[in-house]
Amino acid sequence: MAATIDQIMTALKVRLGTVDGLRAYSYAPDDPTLDKAAAFPLVPEIPSYREAMRRGLIVYPFRIALLTGAQLDRSGQLRLAQYASATGVRSIRAALEDGDKTLGGLIDDLVVDSFNPNGLQEVGLLNYYGGTFAVRVMAPGG
Numbered sequence: 001m002a003a004t005i006d007q008i009m010t011a012l013k014v015r016l017g018t019v020d021g022l023r024a025y026s027y028a029p030d031d032p033t034l035d036k037a038a039a040f041p042l043v044p045e046i047p048s049y050r051e052a053m054r055r056g057l058i059v060y061p062f063r064i065a066l067l068t069g070a071q072l073d074r075s076g077q078l079r080l081a082q083y084a085s086a087t088g089v090r091s092i093r094a095a096l097e098d099g100d101k102t103l104g105g106l107i108d109d110l111v112v113d114s115f116n117p118n119g120l121q122e123v124g125l126l127n128y129y130g131g132t133f134a135v136r137v138m139a140p141g142g
Contacts, residue, residue: 002058002139002140002141003106003107003139003140005043005044005060006026007106008041008060008062008103008106008107008137008139009026009027009041009043010026011103011104011106011107012026012041012062012064012096012103012135012137013025013026013040013041014103014104015095015096015099015100015103016039016040016064016092016095016096018095018099019039019083019089019090019091019092019095020089020090021036021037021079021090022036022037022038022039022083022090022092023036023037023038023039024038024039024040025038025039025040026040026041027040027041028040028042028065037066037067037068037069037079037083038066038067039064039065039066039067039083039092040064040065041062041063041064041065041135042062042063042064042065044060044061044062044063044137045061046060056140056141057108057138057139057140057141058138058139058140058141059136059137059138059139060136060137060138060139061134061135061136062134062135062136062137063132063133063134063135064092064096064132064133064135065130065131065132066080066083066084066092066130066131066132066133067128067129067130068080068083068128068129068130069128069129076128076129077129079129080117080129080130080131083131084115084117084131092112092115092133093112093115093133096110096112096135097110097111097112106139107137107138107139107140108138108139108140109137109138110135110136110137110138111135111136112133112134112135113134113135113136114133114134115131115132115133115134116131116132116133116134117129117130117131118130118131118132
């Protein structure tokens with residue numbers, strides 16, 4: 001049976017939870033607790049149900065949002081750089097691609113394609129440094 005989008009989002013949260021100093025969510029929280037940085041998958045765009053859901057391979061173009069604290073400009077930007085790095089204990093790419101790329105057997109594979117730093121972002125009444133990872137998730141069709 002094919003994995004549902006919410007099951008994949010929960011499994012991505014588990015992988016993100018392995019990153020040092022990161023609070024992982026399986027959804028976009030209203031008011032993220034940023035005593036640590038926060039990361040969460042966003043519901044993916046599905047360009048065409050006719051092509052994406054042909055019972056073979058489904059490719060979901062997920063985005064993973066990242067927010068770091070902006071209490072001090074320098075520290076927020078440096079933490080953002082650590083999470084965006086290709087390697088290291090804070091690397092989101094490494095946690096997703098070098099760990100269990102099948103998300104516990106739920107999917108076939110995933111690839112972190114890119115990171116886009118969004119700079120200073122307003123969330124509620126607070127400002128955070130953030131960015132977005134583009135992650136292709138390949139899952140068996142149903």
